[in-house]
Amino acid sequence: MKDTKKSSKSILGALALVLVAVLVAGTLILAHGSTCHGSEKTRINDLIENAKEYDGRNVMVEGEVVGDKLQRGEYVLITVNDDPYSKQSIPSGSKPKGVGNIGIGVWVPNNKAKEISVPGSYERQGQYVRIEGVFNRACAEHGGDMDIHAENVEILKSAHLIRHHIQFWKLLIVLVLSSITIALLLAVRRPAKKIE
Amino acid sequence: MIFAPLREDLKLIGWGIGHVILGVGAIMLIPLGVAALSSEWNVALDFAIGILTCLIFSLTTELTCHSEKDFSWSHGLIVAAAGWIVAMVLGAIPHYLSGHFGSYLDACFDLMSGYTTTGLYLLQDLDHASNGLNMWRHLLTYVGGQGIIVFTLTFLFAGTAGAFKIYVGEGKEEKILPNVIQTARAIWIISLTYLIVGSAALWISLSFEGMSPGRSLLHSIWLFMGAWSTGGFAPQSLNLLYYHSFLVEILTMVIFVIGSFNFALHYAVWQGKRSEIVKNVEIRSFATTVTITALIMGIGMQKMGTYGNALSVFRKGFYNLVSAHTTTGNNTIYATSFIKEFGFIAMWATIIAMAIGASACSTGGGFKGFRMGILYRSIRWDVRRMVSPESSVVVEKIHHIKDIFLDDRMIKSAMTIILCYVAVYVVGGILGIMYGYSPSVAFFDAVSAASNTGHSAGLVSPGMPVLLKIYYIFAMWAGRLEFVSVFALGGMIVSLYRGERLKRTLR
Incomplete structure (x- = not known):
């Protein structure tokens, strides 16, 4: 018992x-x-669409650094895109996906921005990064901008140059059109007339 | 009775359009040069194809339509209206070949948006676009702001009475100087001077904000072109939000406000008539309507409470409002922020500002300050007539460069154009609602397109319905040309089928 x-x-x-x-x-x-929205990745579009809900929270986004690395005092300002072109841009061979770019400005402290060096552009696919930081719906420090103040930055994928091979079919069209233009010029056989 | 156009009429119109297209091809030489300097060889080929196609079109019209006759009013209006359509189709070649568009229609949409200084776009992956393509986008809007016809008149026409009729067809009625070619050149001198000064100021500020000298040079030129022409294009998808810079925002705001003023006013001030800035009806109208809409917006923003301090309200609220009022479309917020962060009242304040728009004979769109001035004065005139003794003669005048006495014809003309704008706004809004967009969003984007502003609340995107894309192209085109030329073109098309075929001779 x-x-x-x-x-x-x-x-x-x-x-x-x-x-x-x-x-x-x-x-x-x-x-x-x-x-903090956990260690879960948040889409930038979700942040924009539900800014009130995410305001002041820690978030994690992943995307391509595009444009410029702008030095602003103790911070570096970068733009991070997580749209379908952030992994393969149109110049590097992607087809248009029916959407535009989706990105956000990220303020990164200088000591954490050292590895960020190659933003994406026509010439290159930029570094793919993971950003952890505080999301601001209307950042009081930065004139009401919607932005992220990064606390951690991790480079997930390095940047690479896009090889732009000459598209010979375009060259061929130029040759054909040039021939037609010359033929027409010869046919006109007179200087372009001006009104009066 | 409607007269069907003669073969000679069609030839003359074709020949005029050929000249306009030659102008478009000539403009493409600049992005071709930029692409070559940037070693973007495929992009350079895109522009070479575009230029050659324009040349072929122009030479073909020279061969088949050459005419020694002079333009009548209807010819001038039709050349302007149809010239813009052909310029859109041929100008879209480099856009489409770039691979950034889902369809040729999308490329045409961007072209019309550029020419009309609207600033809406369907280009995809702008952040990876080439320097050549970006130069073409911004140059389009810069040239479109002065007018493609003005460009053609400046550089390709020797000058005739007929040239003035094409000039008027492009929605500009004022002769700054006695000769229309001199007027066109004066417009270009004003614009190029501001281009140098404005770009230099932006270049310095962008360099100060951490951008490399090369990139900031290109960005400063593009930002200037976008702001001055009230087009609102920018080289990055975040538009002005990309720079996060108060300095750049202030500079662009100054540029698009100056750009939205009447070229006749610019010229008067250049000639030393500084008092014109205070006396001009358009400036007074602009100041009044900006104040009223800003107050409404302020109430709306206070209700929403998104932006906590005065600087934020200025940079987000006032900047975007002035951008809307000048029909620029540069923005410092996301498209959906107009709904989610601005709220209903501030959003409709922006819609009203867009609908009213900028000055006549400027780079801007909308009803125009001049017509708003006439509308206000005509109401005041009516009230004054009502309260005055029957025997008294009551006159009302407005000041635009000189004092102009108001008459019924002037009021009727202003009211007709305003009604046309309202009709295009309403039809666009209803179409949007029919496709399932919320009324605020549908009207916001419809007014933005027809007033050539460029702000979007999220409706305009590559995935929007095809019919809406076509309607928006029409709205941008008709709004920019202020309807008269569009009516003339429509009349000609009708008369082709239903008109009486009489023997007439052209002068």
């Missing part, structure tokens, strides 16, 4: 421990979730 009581006590004790552990873990997860 005593044993049964003991064992039921220990079961109750274990259950209480589990309950406390679950409660503590739950609280921690919820608390973590309120300041």
